[in-house]
Amino acid sequence: MIDDLVHELRASTRPLVICDIDEVVLEFLDPFQDFLASMQYRLHADSFHLKGNVRSVVDGSAASHEAIHEFEETFFATQDRWQRPARNAKSVLDALHEMADIVFLTAMPPRHHAVRRTLLDNLDIRFPMISTDEAKGPIAAGLIGAAGRPSVFIDDLHTNLHSVRSHAPDCMLINMMASDVFRALAPPPGEGVNLALDWNHADNLIRAHFASLRAL
Template sequence: MSNTVFEDEIRLSNRPLVISDIDEVVLEFLDPFRSFLESRDHVLLPRSFRLTGNIIHRATERAASEADVKDMLDAFYATQDRWQTPTAGVVETLRELSKQADIVFLTAMPPRHAAARRALLDRLDLPYPLLASEEPKGPIVQRLHAGRALPVVFIDDIARNLQSVQEHAPSCLLINLMANAEFRALAPQPADCVHIASDWVDAANAIRAHFQR
């Protein structure tokens, strides 16, 4: 698969649906991004759960502006294949889950970088359909699932994305999963209805239990 699919091109089977975010869930993001920043004489400090204000120039100790952070992210995504690696256990777990369910990736990333991400995912044996959008995730999940009488699961590291899906697809099992423990400790706490997974094994157990309900 060489190009990112559009929503209307996704063909779901009569099986449960697992929709997963990418950065910090399927692919390591914060550690690779730190390495990328260090190659540009910047450091990422774990002072709060945000990038702007925490990316500091090594020599001047000045925080990068919001515009600079956006430019750095853009450059990182353009070369993501040099930096990003799979999170622990994701390849094997999704391979097993794909025997029971359809899997779709929904990444909050400028669509212009989707082709590079698609190529990286394919190289890493993560061949599932990819949607790249900067729009709220709840309406996208709602459209994908389309009210089917089948289990649906959404996995993300960001509380606001989980909340968006909760509002638009209330039957969805919500799972919070984040690879980087240091920044996870700084993250806003998800709602009580969200299953906080320690790793992909934990997430898979929750998903299979949801399928059996």
């Protein structure tokens, strides 16, 4: 399925927007906080990490790495009960689709693909999606293709942005995060990465980038 999608997108001559989902298209941290509350845990905004910050509301003890992994697994398996669209994500993506191809590239175990696909469809967010445990850079480069058409990659995590920069150096990079609280704790995204405060800001950055390339 991934190979078919890559082939289809590489055959297009339109600009391409490759977009992460968690904390970009869908809120993740606030819904995850709600999920943890149902498990008698809380995510504390002490640093830009889950480990050490997920603590019991009963005795304050930090959840183990294994417990956090189980929480994430259960959350992703039931994400349709918790997650909701980031503000203005759908309207901006729908408008951008008039001028560009849109594809989602989410770092989520592929076993949860069907649940997320159903959630997005129910929200009428119907752009194609790739779920992967692999590095995003090589996949993004494959979607863009050797011709190097105008492209943008949006993600909340610096590691993913840097992976794409290594494999698709001409792709515009945008760091965006729905949670204002945790965005403030994040380290600087690094040289060559644009910071978008919200979807309206990202929309302006993307349109200006594509317009500048058309003017060349």
